Amino acid sequence: MSSDPYGDRGNTDRSIANPHGAGTLRPSPGTGQAMDTASAFLIGDCMTGGYGKGPDILHDCTIAVDKGEIAVIVGPNGAGKSTAMKAVFGMLDVRQGSVRLDGEEITGLSPQDRVVKGMGFVPQTNNIFTSMTVEENLEMGAFIRTDDFSDTMSQIYDLFPILKEKRSQAAGELSGGQRQQVAVGRALMTRPKVLMLDEPTAGVSPIVMDELFDRIIEVARTGIPILMVEQNARQALEIADKGYVLVQGANAYSGTGKDLLADPDVRKSFLGG
Amino acid sequence: MDFLNAIVALANYVLIPAMSYGSQLALGALGVTLIYGILRFSNFAHGDTMAFGAMVTILVTWWMQSIGISLGPLPTALLALPFGILGCALLVLATDKMVYQFYREQKAKPVILVIVSMGVMFIMNGLVRFIIGPDDQNFSDGARFIISARDFKQMTGLDEGLAIKTSQGITVITAIVVVALLFWFLSRTRTGKSMRAYSDNEDLALLSGINPERVVMYTWFIVAALATVAGVLYGLDKSFKPFTYFQLLLPIFASAIVGGLGSPLGAIAGGFIIAFSEVTITYAWKKILIYLMPESLEPSGLVQLLSTDYKFAVSFVILLIVLLFRPTGIFRGKAL
Numbered sequence: 001m002s003s004d005p006y007g008d009r010g011n012t013d014r015s016i017a018n019p020h021g022a023g024t025l026r027p028s029p030g031t032g033q034a035m036d037t038a039s040a041f042l043i044g045d046c047m048t049g050g051y052g053k054g055p056d057i058l059h060d061c062t063i064a065v066d067k068g069e070i071a072v073i074v075g076p077n078g079a080g081k082s083t084a085m086k087a088v089f090g091m092l093d094v095r096q097g098s099v100r101l102d103g104e105e106i107t108g109l110s111p112q113d114r115v116v117k118g119m120g121f122v123p124q125t126n127n128i129f130t131s132m133t134v135e136e137n138l139e140m141g142a143f144i145r146t147d148d149f150s151d152t153m154s155q156i157y158d159l160f161p162i163l164k165e166k167r168s169q170a171a172g173e174l175s176g177g178q179r180q181q182v183a184v185g186r187a188l189m190t191r192p193k194v195l196m197l198d199e200p201t202a203g204v205s206p207i208v209m210d211e212l213f214d215r216i217i218e219v220a221r222t223g224i225p226i227l228m229v230e231q232n233a234r235q236a237l238e239i240a241d242k243g244y245v246l247v248q249g250a251n252a253y254s255g256t257g258k259d260l261l262a263d264p265d266v267r268k269s270f271l272g273g
Numbered sequence: 274m275d276f277l278n279a280i281v282a283l284a285n286y287v288l289i290p291a292m293s294y295g296s297q298l299a300l301g302a303l304g305v306t307l308i309y310g311i312l313r314f315s316n317f318a319h320g321d322t323m324a325f326g327a328m329v330t331i332l333v334t335w336w337m338q339s340i341g342i343s344l345g346p347l348p349t350a351l352l353a354l355p356f357g358i359l360g361c362a363l364l365v366l367a368t369d370k371m372v373y374q375f376y377r378e379q380k381a382k383p384v385i386l387v388i389v390s391m392g393v394m395f396i397m398n399g400l401v402r403f404i405i406g407p408d409d410q411n412f413s414d415g416a417r418f419i420i421s422a423r424d425f426k427q428m429t430g431l432d433e434g435l436a437i438k439t440s441q442g443i444t445v446i447t448a449i450v451v452v453a454l455l456f457w458f459l460s461r462t463r464t465g466k467s468m469r470a471y472s473d474n475e476d477l478a479l480l481s482g483i484n485p486e487r488v489v490m491y492t493w494f495i496v497a498a499l500a501t502v503a504g505v506l507y508g509l510d511k512s513f514k515p516f517t518y519f520q521l522l523l524p525i526f527a528s529a530i531v532g533g534l535g536s537p538l539g540a541i542a543g544g545f546i547i548a549f550s551e552v553t554i555t556y557a558w559k560k561i562l563i564y565l566m567p568e569s570l571e572p573s574g575l576v577q578l579l580s581t582d583y584k585f586a587v588s589f590v591i592l593l594i595v596l597l598f599r600p601t602g603i604f605r606g607k608a609l
Contacts, residue, residue, distance in 0.1 A: 115482050123480070129473040132466070140470045143463070144482030186481070 040064035040100075041225050042119070042194045044088040047097035056095070057083045058249040065194065065227045065242065070220050072240035072257065074233040074270065080249035081229045082124060082198050088227070089121050089196060090114050102193065116144055120192030124199045124229075127183035130172030134163050137171050137182050141189030149189060156185045159218060177208035181215065188219070195219065197228040213239055234271055237261050245270060274431075279564035281433040285422070286560075291545075291552040293441040293510055296448035299544030300503035301521065302528035303455065303537055304496040310472040310535040311492045312373070314386035319500060319525060321397035324518035325364055326501025327508045328405045330357030331412045338414065346416035346439065350505055357505060362497035368393055369493050377489070394519075401515045410513040415439060440509040451502055452541060455495070459537065464491055472535070520585070524551065527588035531595045533602025542603055547588055555581045 011017055043064035050057040057080050065071035073081045086092045088099055090111045099107045101117055109117065129137050138156060142149040157164035160181040166174060171182050180200050187195060200216065201209040209232065217239055220226050230236035237243050240257030245266055253266050260266045301323060308316040316322075333353035343349050372393060376386055418424075419442045422434025459465040471478040471488040479485060504518060511517070528547045532539025558576040566572075579586065595602060 112479050112482055112484075115480060121480055123476070126474055127477060129470050129477060131473045132469060136466055136470075139463075139466060140478070140481045140483070143467060143470075186477075190482070 039066070041067045042088065042099075042101050042227065044084065044094075044099045045097050047084070047087045047092075047094050047099070049087055049092050049094040049096070051083075051092060056249070058087055058092070058094075060097070061087070061246065061249060061251055062097075063088055063227065063244055065225045067225055068220070068223060069241040070216070070226045070228065070239055071242040071244070072236040073227070073229045073244045073246060074236060075244075075246035075252070076270065079246040081246055083249070084244075084246060085196055085198050085227065085229050089119065115190060115192075118190075118193035120187035120190055120195045120224075122180075122183045122187045122195070122197045122200065124202055128171045128179055128186065130170065132171060133168050134171050134174070134182055135167040137186050138163075138189050141186035144190060152189055152191055156188055159188075160185055160215065175208075176204045177212060180204065180212055184215070184219070188224075192224065194225045194227065197226065199229050199231055201230065201232060209235070234261070275564040278431055278433045279561045281425075281429075281431055281435050282561050282564065285433065285435045287549075287552050287556050289435075289437060289441055291549045293438075293444040293506075294552065295545035295548030296444050297503050297507045297510065297544075298521075298524055298528045298548050299541040300448055300451060300499050300506070301525040302532065302540035302544050303452070304499040304503070305525055305529040306532070306535055306537055306540040307492055307496050307499070309529070311468060312386070312489065314383040314390060315526065315534075316496075317387065317390045317522065318368075318394035318397050319496075320518045320520070320522035321394050321401060321515075322361060322365060322497065322500040323504030323507070323521065324401045324513075324515050325397055325504075326357045326361030326497060327504030327513055327518070328401050328515075329360030330354055330501060330505045331405065331410055331508070331513060333357065334412045344415060347443070348413050348415045348439070348509055350412055350509060351443070354502065354505055358498045358501045361501045362494050364397075365493045365497045366490065368397075369489065374486075398515065398519055401518075405515070407515055410508075412513065413440060413509050438510070440506070444506045444510055447502060447506060451499065455499070455537065458495075468492060523585050524548075524588040527592040530602055531591060533604035536602065536604040539602050539604030546603075547591060550591055551584050551587045554578045554587050555584050 008017065008019075041064075043062070045062055045064075046060045047058050047062070048056055048060055061080070061084050063071070063073060063084050073084055075081050083092060087094050090099070090106075090109055090113075094107060097107075098105060101114070101119065104117075106114060106117060111121070115121070129140060132140070135153075138153055139149075142152065157167075162178055163181055163185055166178065171179065174182065184195075184197065184200065197216070201212050204212065213235060216226060216228070228236065228240075237257040237260050240260075243253075243255060243257045243260040244251060245253040245260065253260060253263060255263070261271070301319065304322070305316060305319050308314065308319070330350055330353045333356040334348075334350045337343070337349050337353055342352065344352055372389060373386065376389060381389075416439050419437040419439055420435060422436040425435040426432070457465075459469060467478065467483045468488050468491060470481065471483055471485060475485070478488070507518075507521070524547050525544075528543035529540050530543070531546055532541065532543030556577065559572055559574070562572050562576055
């Protein structure tokens with residue numbers, strides 16, 4: 001109690017201070033940032049958790065994406081960006097919090113069940129079947145569909161014309177950028193309600209990166225909400241409707257992409273001034 | 274004339290036996306390579322799986338023979354084959370449920386599964402010998418030859434005869450049909466593609482909604498079919514003795530590794546490479562050389578590079594050479 005500057009300093013003299021009936025409640029100041037999470041299409045709400053029996057990596061981390069939006073998770077190395085994404089997709093032991101898709105609680109579902117529920121996920125690495133042709137990769141993406149998926153496939157070929165050209169080539173023989181297109185195409189084959197991309201531009205050249213971002217915007221324009229983890233914070237925030245800056249597994253800043261780009265703190269700490 | 278005789282002798286003693294032995298090895302190696310590609314371990318119990326499938330087929334064949342069912346000139350065993358496949362499939366699926374599934378759930382490393390498969394091998398080995406006994410069993414019936422040596426001599430007037438056993442003809446034809454079916458299945462059907470996808474990238478297959486347990490189940494079924502077919506063909510061609518099947522493990526593994534583990538095409542190529550080397554090295558070439566060489570140069574010995582007792586050494590040496598100089602095998606295996 002001695003550390004409390006406004007404490008009673010050990011005074012028990014009731015003749016000068018009357019403690020009887022004094023109020024103890026304090027009003028909360030709130031977070032100061034508006035976050036409309038009730039209506040979010042996909043939300044990982046207050047997630048705390050880590051891998052297996054290991055220590056917690058995420059601490060009360062909240063990630064949400066709304067219909068028709070691109071949400072981007074950025075942050076320094078080791079901030080838990082990919083981990084947060086994995087937590088939303090059910091590949092992390094979430095010990096607290098909940099994940100909801102379209103208002104439905106999915107925290108207990110396995111990743112494959114989440115795919116069935118309409119989540120598309122593109123892992124950062126090993127995200128294509130290298131020994132299979134481009135077309136077979138897309139077919140495997142549509143494995144859970146029992147209806148005719150040739151429409152979806154032609155839509156994907158329209159979206160990524162290079163894939164149509166290379167359809168019968170083994171996907172492992174393609175360049176880095178083309179592989180990422182195969183990976184995104186594979187995830188789109190299920191006609192997901194939300195698409196999650198884990199660092200789609202990792203390891204590709206700047207030119208290819210710009211092209212990939214253009215393609216991602218095009219995908220978003222077809223009405224699929226996109227949740228994306230990105231290393232290239234500035235470019236990602238430029239196309240983002242919503243941005244989350246994570247630091248040490250917790251939300252540090254969040255807001256629209258523009259706000260974050262304009263925020264002096266964010267600029268100073270993550271965007272290099 | 275001497276030259277023709279030499280060719281006929283070569284075909285009779287080397288090419289045709291090696292061809293059918295190669296087909297049997299190829300079918301066996303295909304099973305090993307499928308397990309390696311999809312379940313990711315070398316299945317030491319494969320030889321005994323073959324023995325079990327062959328044993329069920331033999332029991333059903335005997336039953337069919339006893340009630341008078343036959344296929345005319347073809348061996349009755351062909352009719353019993355589907356039952357053998359079914360019996361073998363039940364055994365491997367039960368083994369998977371009771372043994373391998375547990376280790377998959379623990380995400381055990383493949384090397385653990387290799388040791389586990391050795392345990393399974395001993396159990397299956399005992400099971401087969403317990404049921405049918407350790408002795409030689411004869412179950413082939415029908416016509417023995419497609420062309421017998423005497424008929425061939427009469428037809429062509431050559432000194433050398435060419436005999437093609439029914440079992441050899443059936444072996445090669447069955448092997449071609451089975452391999453064609455397998456490749457069609459793996460490259461054209463949805464299930465086959467899902468198996469290749471699972472072999473290529475297990476995590477991504479899971480994310481694509483491919484059910485791993487389903488893939489594993491199909492794999493075991495196909496492996497049981499391949500093992501039974503290979504086992505029955507080997508039994509028809511030579512004879513059925515549980516211990517020989519256990520010994521077959523070495524040439525089969527050599528075939529799969531030489532071709533490139535995980536590559537079905539490699540398994541077939543490897544099977545024929547091992548079979549042809551084994552037969553050519555253990556064959557006594559005197560007869561053929563006598564036809565081809567001038568009388569003054571005729572060999573006095575048998576010109577047999579290695580006694581047939583040492584035929585397994587051939588597989589070993591080829592295996593060593595491949596592992597030293599091209600460890601991934603001819604077809605650069607790993608994924609289906």
